[in-house]
Amino acid sequence: MDSEIQGQIMEKFRQGFLARHQACRQWKKSGRGVMGCFYGLVPREVVHAAGFLPVQLLEERDARLEDKARLLPFLCGMSKNITGQIYEGRYEYLDGILVGTVCDTNRHVLDIWAHRKVVPYLRLLRTPSKADHAAWKFYAADLRRLARELEQMGGQEVTEKRLWESIELYNQNRILMERFRSSRNTLGISAQDALYVLASSLVMPVENHNELLRSLLQTPARAWDKKSTGPGILICAMNLNMAWDIIRLVEEYGGRVVADDFTINARYGISLVPRQEDPFLALAIGYLRRVPAPGLYSFQERAESLAQQMNSSGAQGLIYLVQLYCDAYAMEYAVLKEKFDLWGIPHMRLEAEDNSASIQQLNVRVQSFLESLI
Amino acid sequence: MQDASTTPPDLKSMVKKLSAGASYRRMLAASEQGRPICVASAAVPVEVLYAMDVYPVFPESLAAIAAGIRKADEFFEAARERGFSNSVCSYTRCGLGIAWTQKSAFGPIPEPDLFITDVSVCCLHVTWWAYLEEHFKKPTFYMDMPATDDPWDPEYVAYYEEQIRAMVGFIEEHTGCRLHMDRLKEAVSNSDLAGLYWKKILELRRHKPSPVSFRNLAGEILPLVTALGEKDCADFYWALYEAYKQQAAQGYSPAQGGERFRLIWNGIPIWHHLQVINYFEEKGANFVWEPYTALSWGNKTPTGRLDPEEPFRTLAQKYTNILTNMPLHRRFQYFDQAIRDYQVDGLVMFSNRSCRPQSIGQDEVVEMVREIHGLPVLIFEGDQADAEGFSLQEAKTRIDGFLEILQSSKRG
Numbered sequence: 190m191d192s193e194i195q196g197q198i199m200e201k202f203r204q205g206f207l208a209r210h211q212a213c214r215q216w217k218k219s220g221r222g223v224m225g226c227f228y229g230l231v232p233r234e235v236v237h238a239a240g241f242l243p244v245q246l247l248e249e250r251d252a253r254l255e256d257k258a259r260l261l262p263f264l265c266g267m268s269k270n271i272t273g274q275i276y277e278g279r280y281e282y283l284d285g286i287l288v289g290t291v292c293d294t295n296r297h298v299l300d301i302w303a304h305r306k307v308v309p310y311l312r313l314l315r316t317p318s319k320a321d322h323a324a325w326k327f328y329a330a331d332l333r334r335l336a337r338e339l340e341q342m343g344g345q346e347v348t349e350k351r352l353w354e355s356i357e358l359y360n361q362n363r364i365l366m367e368r369f370r371s372s373r374n375t376l377g378i379s380a381q382d383a384l385y386v387l388a389s390s391l392v393m394p395v396e397n398h399n400e401l402l403r404s405l406l407q408t409p410a411r412a413w414d415k416k417s418t419g420p421g422i423l424i425c426a427m428n429l430n431m432a433w434d435i436i437r438l439v440e441e442y443g444g445r446v447v448a449d450d451f452t453i454n455a456r457y458g459i460s461l462v463p464r465q466e467d468p469f470l471a472l473a474i475g476y477l478r479r480v481p482a483p484g485l486y487s488f489q490e491r492a493e494s495l496a497q498q499m500n501s502s503g504a505q506g507l508i509y510l511v512q513l514y515c516d517a518y519a520m521e522y523a524v525l526k527e528k529f530d531l532w533g534i535p536h537m538r539l540e541a542e543d544n545s546a547s548i549q550q551l552n553v554r555v556q557s558f559l560e561s562l563i
Numbered sequence: 564m565q566d567a568s569t570t571p572p573d574l575k576s577m578v579k580k581l582s583a584g585a586s587y588r589r590m591l592a593a594s595e596q597g598r599p600i601c602v603a604s605a606a607v608p609v610e611v612l613y614a615m616d617v618y619p620v621f622p623e624s625l626a627a628i629a630a631g632i633r634k635a636d637e638f639f640e641a642a643r644e645r646g647f648s649n650s651v652c653s654y655t656r657c658g659l660g661i662a663w664t665q666k667s668a669f670g671p672i673p674e675p676d677l678f679i680t681d682v683s684v685c686c687l688h689v690t691w692w693a694y695l696e697e698h699f700k701k702p703t704f705y706m707d708m709p710a711t712d713d714p715w716d717p718e719y720v721a722y723y724e725e726q727i728r729a730m731v732g733f734i735e736e737h738t739g740c741r742l743h744m745d746r747l748k749e750a751v752s753n754s755d756l757a758g759l760y761w762k763k764i765l766e767l768r769r770h771k772p773s774p775v776s777f778r779n780l781a782g783e784i785l786p787l788v789t790a791l792g793e794k795d796c797a798d799f800y801w802a803l804y805e806a807y808k809q810q811a812a813q814g815y816s817p818a819q820g821g822e823r824f825r826l827i828w829n830g831i832p833i834w835h836h837l838q839v840i841n842y843f844e845e846k847g848a849n850f851v852w853e854p855y856t857a858l859s860w861g862n863k864t865p866t867g868r869l870d871p872e873e874p875f876r877t878l879a880q881k882y883t884n885i886l887t888n889m890p891l892h893r894r895f896q897y898f899d900q901a902i903r904d905y906q907v908d909g910l911v912m913f914s915n916r917s918c919r920p921q922s923i924g925q926d927e928v929v930e931m932v933r934e935i936h937g938l939p940v941l942i943f944e945g946d947q948a949d950a951e952g953f954s955l956q957e958a959k960t961r962i963d964g965f966l967e968i969l970q971s972s973k974r975g
Contacts, residue, residue: 259926260923261914261922261923261925261926262944263650263916263919263922263944264919264923290686290709290710291686292686292919293685293686293687293919293920293923294919294923296686296710296920297887297919297920297923297924298923299712300712300890300891300923300924300927301891301923301924301927303712303890303891304890304891304892304924304927313710313711313712314710315709315710315711315719316709316710317707317709318682318689318705318707318709319705319707323722323725323726323729324707327709327718327722328709330718331709483690484686484687484689484690484693485689488693488694488697489697511648513650514650516650516651516652516686516687516690516919517686517690519647519648519650519651520647520651520655520687520690520691520694521690522646522648523642523645523646523647523648523651523694524690524693524694524697526645526646527645527697527698538646540648540650
């Protein structure tokens with residue numbers, strides 16, 4: 190019975206992610222706006238306070254999309270895929286897109302989207318790469334401008350009270366996500382299902398996601414459906430579809446993914462936006478260099494948090510999955526590798542494109558890695 | 564302006580002073596003299612470093628030089644051994660290889676004292692320098708320049724001006740060097756003259772035929788990176804301008820058999836195969852404008868001059884003016900103007916695997932150029948510093964085909 194309830198809740202997470210476009214269209218019918226966020230450095234709290242639904246732009250496995258994008262071959266598949274989706278009209282419901290720079294590709298595809306006029310409103314956030322008083326002040330001013338712009342687009346007034354309410358909702362989501370991450374093994378939730386919990390958090394209304402998380406965390410602990418007693422793995426990745434594939438490969442060869450680290454997850458799940466006199470300043474402090482994005486976060490802290498996750502989850506090995514041409518991840522891996530080697534953490538980098546053929550080529554390496562951990 | 568009554572310095576002796584080899588020797592001398600050595604990225608306000616007696620070393624320049632003389636392989640290999648994917652920018656991989664091996668293409672390099680980077684050019688600089696900081700445990704400063712599509716916004720410029728002042732504080736704290744305003748004004752004044760003569764050299768290319776070879780210019784750009792702020796640098800460009808002016812008056816062209824086609828090159832030069840440019844020249848084609856030379860260097864202020872009396876403000880205006888921080892239609896305006904001003908016959912777009920900011924948007928610019936000017940365009944893919952996979956023969960074949968199209972389009 191309990192597992193049935195848990196199954197029903199998990200299905201809602203799954204549908205929250207899989208049926209995201211339909212849900213957004215329904216949302217629009219209620220007269221409210223939808224704002225795309227490209228990637229996780231966009232402060233969704235401001236968007237929410239203005240009455241828009243913030244929706245992370247996410248990749249969809251479909252080979253035709255990259256062709257549709259007509260972007261350079263050496264750009265990351267994520268940007269090409271999302272561009273293809275936009276051109277194909279899958280995001281026709283968006284009132285706008287906000288871009289928070291995490292890499293050169295995501296910053297500069299914005300230029301092309303602007304040139305092609307793909308959405309009514311396209312906004313590049315001026316996100317500093319530092320976190321000091323000057324940077325906080327500068328960013329807070331930009332977020333204030335963003336709030337005014339969203340109001341002018343038909344959103345509701347972003348009062349301080351409203352913004353604090355939004356901050357509170359997202360802080361709750363971070364706390365609940367952290368609790369979920371630390372208890373998902375005892376709840377008996379598989380790595381593949383856990384990914385739906387994360388993925389849905391990026392596209393669902395935060396109020397609904399919080400409610401689902403609370404319900405899930407109240408379900409009783411249950412034994413893992415252990416098909417495998419093989420080595421536990423921590424997976425670091427960004428691309429959701431590729432991660433699902435690798436999780437399946439690990440399980441296929443007798444391993445278990447006992448912990449995951451997704452940039453997008455960590456971005457919303459690691460630290461809370463602090464209480465300050467000015468909510469915009471609070472967001473600036475909460476986001477700048479507090480989000481474990483490669484290059485925009487301390488490598489030492491990043492490596493230590495991964496090592497700590499390995500310990501707490503009982504993972505014996507770490508798989509670091511890089512989507513081809515993702516400079517940020519490729520660079521970060523090289524930096525982290527030095528520390529993993531120093532600390533004796535067994536790890537393996539996989540680099541592939543987001544398609545089945547590319548992933549399938551990795552199966553021997555995954556198998557060998559798992560065997561090396563036994 | 565230099566005093567018109569004075570004679571320009573001798574170009575040959577200036578070249579000797581500022582060549583790639585000379586910049587290496589100057590770095591060793593600076594280290595021996597006890598000057599702090601700073602590993603800096605290309606868009607750091609270098610005038611401030613010279614004014615403070617800090618000697619800058621530029622990994623990107625060292626990478627380009629190493630690639631140019633085919634000595635980059637061991638640096639790439641060092642990066643590969645440390646887990647760097649080949650998809651990562653070749654300047655980054657080569658520059659890190661140089662850092663680990665503690666040598667450049669010319670020989671050993673001194674241990675640096677501090678690191679400074681600027682994130683304006685590309686995001687990788689943050690990660691690259693963070694890695695250096697992490698690995699070498701040296702004081703590191705990040706010149707912050709958030710992405711924007713309005714680099715002229717006064718608030719934005721003011722933020723960067725604040726960054727320059729903070730950089731001064733950082734250098735003073737970690738080196739004991741002090742900034743003296745008269746030295747800074749002098750460095751800005753020298754930089755202004757170098758930038759002014761650079762612009763005048765580029766404008767000589769409006770002449771038919773243009774006396775300037777892009778192949779030569781690719782080397783002659785080096786002091787704008789490595790010696791900006793020094794009097795020698797200003798003198799070098801003065802002498803170079805005078806030499807080109809003379810050649811223009813004589814009707815000299817680097818294009819063999821005369822200048823038949825005037826072209827634009829978009830992107831960083833292919834350092835490992837600069838012969839590509841020679842090949843164009845052999846076939847009577849000459850490059851007369853490039854965003855890389857015209858828009859990435861020199862006095863990029865609204866007035867085209869630097870103001871030594873307002874050194875921080877003027878440097879902030881200069882360094883925030885980044886081409887890739889502009890919307891595509893604004894970037895296209897530069898092409899549009901150059902095509903008219905320089906009477907251009909065709910475009911060569913180097914689709915550079917290593918440099919996303921320079922390459923993204925190329926196709927859209929090409930679309931606009933074709934729509935308005937109907938010019939032939941050659942696009943080819945490669946890498947600025949990593950020769951792997953590059954075939955000169957294949958490039959030549961494509962160039963031949965392109966020149967045939969140019970020829971027929973000229974015949975109308």
